[in-house]
Amino acid sequence: MTDYNRRAVELLGGKPMVDLGVTEAGIQKAVERLKIVGGNRLRGSVSPSGAKNAVLKLMTASLSAHNLCIIRNVPRIRDVETMIGVLRGLGAEVNWEDETVLAIKAPNDLGFCAPDELVREMRASVQVMGPLLSRNGRVKLFQPGGCVIGQRPIDLHLKGFQALGAEVVEDHGYVYVQAKKLRGAEIHLDFPSVGATENIMAAAIVAEGTTVIRNAAKEPEIIEEQNFYNRLGARIRGAGTDTIRIEGVPRLYDREIDYTVIPDRIETGTFMIATAITGGDVTVADIIPEHVEALISKLREVGNYIEIGEDWLRIVAPNRVKAADVTVLTHPGFPTDLQPQITALLTIAQGTSVITENVFGSRFRYVDELVRMGAMIRVESRSAIVKGVENLSGAMVFAPDLRAGAALVIVGLRAEGITVIEGLQYLDRGYERFEQKLAGLGADIVRDRI
Ligand code: EPZ
Numbered sequence: 276m277t278d279y280n281r282r283a284v285e286l287l288g289g290k291p292m293v294d295l296g297v298t299e300a301g302i303q304k305a306v307e308r309l310k311i312v313g314g315n316r317l318r319g320s321v322s323p324s325g326a327k328n329a330v331l332k333l334m335t336a337s338l339s340a341h342n343l344c345i346i347r348n349v350p351r352i353r354d355v356e357t358m359i360g361v362l363r364g365l366g367a368e369v370n371w372e373d374e375t376v377l378a379i380k381a382p383n384d385l386g387f388c389a390p391d392e393l394v395r396e397m398r399a400s401v402q403v404m405g406p407l408l409s410r411n412g413r414v415k416l417f418q419p420g421g422c423v424i425g426q427r428p429i430d431l432h433l434k435g436f437q438a439l440g441a442e443v444v445e446d447h448g449y450v451y452v453q454a455k456k457l458r459g460a461e462i463h464l465d466f467p468s469v470g471a472t473e474n475i476m477a478a479a480i481v482a483e484g485t486t487v488i489r490n491a492a493k494e495p496e497i498i499e500e501q502n503f504y505n506r507l508g509a510r511i512r513g514a515g516t517d518t519i520r521i522e523g524v525p526r527l528y529d530r531e532i533d534y535t536v537i538p539d540r541i542e543t544g545t546f547m548i549a550t551a552i553t554g555g556d557v558t559v560a561d562i563i564p565e566h567v568e569a570l571i572s573k574l575r576e577v578g579n580y581i582e583i584g585e586d587w588l589r590i591v592a593p594n595r596v597k598a599a600d601v602t603v604l605t606h607p608g609f610p611t612d613l614q615p616q617i618t619a620l621l622t623i624a625q626g627t628s629v630i631t632e633n634v635f636g637s638r639f640r641y642v643d644e645l646v647r648m649g650a651m652i653r654v655e656s657r658s659a660i661v662k663g664v665e666n667l668s669g670a671m672v673f674a675p676d677l678r679a680g681a682a683l684v685i686v687g688l689r690a691e692g693i694t695v696i697e698g699l700q701y702l703d704r705g706y707e708r709f710e711q712k713l714a715g716l717g718a719d720i721v722r723d724r725i
Contacts, residue, residue: 309696311687312719317555319716323542324350324707329499330536331399334358337379338406344379347535350707357397364390391417405477413453423676425636431468435475438462459484467492467605480509482523491519494606495566506532540566541612545681548616552689554594560587569609598626615682622650624663631658641679644672674698677705
């Protein structure tokens with residue numbers, strides 16, 4: 276009898292169900308899930324893996340290269356494996372040289388259509404468009420749909436390509452883009468879209484003349500791509516600001532490059548928030564503290580002590596944080612990819628917090644799962660109003676997307692009793708050895724299969 280049925284007998288008496296080999300979650304199927312016993316304070320030191328949202332773009336940028344690209348500090352996560360499939364589908368050679376080292380070599384006769392099923396699986400596949408356009412002048416792509424966090428159009432990407440002289444045709448769910456010659460242009464983005472900034476930058480590197488992207492995204496991952504392309508012989512300046520200048524060059528270098536990716540700022544922030552909710556004391560090492568400045572400020576505001584070093588920080592948390600409002604904005608504002616996690620923390624804060632999501636259209640789908648654990652949250656339009664409670668109770672919950680999964684783990688670390696989290700196919704997209712790293716900090720967390 277499962278723990279939940281035992282509880283049912285305690286509360287209601289009698290025989291809860293005839294054991295037909297089914298779980299409360301439905302007909303028995305072999306699924307992986309995380310099982311967490313809440314209450315342990317996290318202690319010790321942990322380091323994040325390489326930045327998922329940078330690595331994926333350096334992998335697509337390698338399609339523009341005329342020689343071998345070695346990328347180091349690559350996390351072993353599902354999205355990287357999917358992107359390996361996308362690049363191989365286009366004809367590139369991609370191999371793991373070591374535990375965290377990828378070697379990528381794009382042939383001259385690259386394909387121009389990424390595998391549909393992989394594009395459907397991972398939106399980041401869209402980022403092959405810029406490199407393929409600059410390399411071969413054409414790309415056909417299955418139009419990526421929205422996902423659980425909201426509409427995910429690519430209109431800004433396509434408008435940017437058109438401004439550079441490409442012809443765009445959308446037909447029967449596919450996008451066809453081709454350009455005999457790409458010409459530099461002045462492009463003003465309606466929204467500082469990360470993906471659009473990256474794709475336009477990639478398309479402009481060998482365009483004739485100079486391209487200026489205004490209202491560009493300023494995320495640290497954009498700087499990574501600028502550095503990577505410049506190592507390949509491109510001439511890009513201004514990444515990290517809202518104006519990026521790309522001086523088109525006739526051709527990139529023919530030499531090999533060897534590039535080490537920055538640490539993952541969202542994974543860093545996830546460990547910081549996990550420490551905060553458990554009243555722990557953790558050092559997060561091998562990081563770039565400036566990349567999590569907005570979170571440091573917010574965690575200090577709610578009562579955490581944070582000491583900052585050259586490439587590390589130490590967070591010492593109170594037993595219970597104070598409430599605070601959070602406004603999600605594009606970088607350097609509070610990052611949308613830490614919105615579910617900070618909301619999870621504030622469910623047990625002293626007082627009421629309002630979290631406003633200004634980047635994605637519906638990134639509060641996970642709230643229902645937190646409410647099942649006893650959280651008091653009301654979603655109104657773009658905001659979640661969170662009335663802090665003393666504590667939450669463990670439950671069987673489902674992670675609808677990657678960062679929501681992290682939020683459920685964070686709450687499970689604090690909640691009374693057992694929390695079982697299904698939907699690991701999402702969590703494994705972006706976190707490498709997540710439960711092992713948390714267990715290393717003293718969390719009572721295991722992955723099991725039912
Ligand atoms: C990147 O997605 C990240 N993904 C996301 O991380 C991150 O949340 C997002 O940037 C914002 O920081 C990767 O890097 C692989 P956007 P991206 O284009 O590029 C709208 C995670 O959990 N928009 O900046 O898709 C769009 O609908 C993931 O690691 C248009 O309207 O984000 C959204 O509302 C989730 N038209 C907003 O802009 C367009 O053409 C931000 O999107 C493009 C975007």
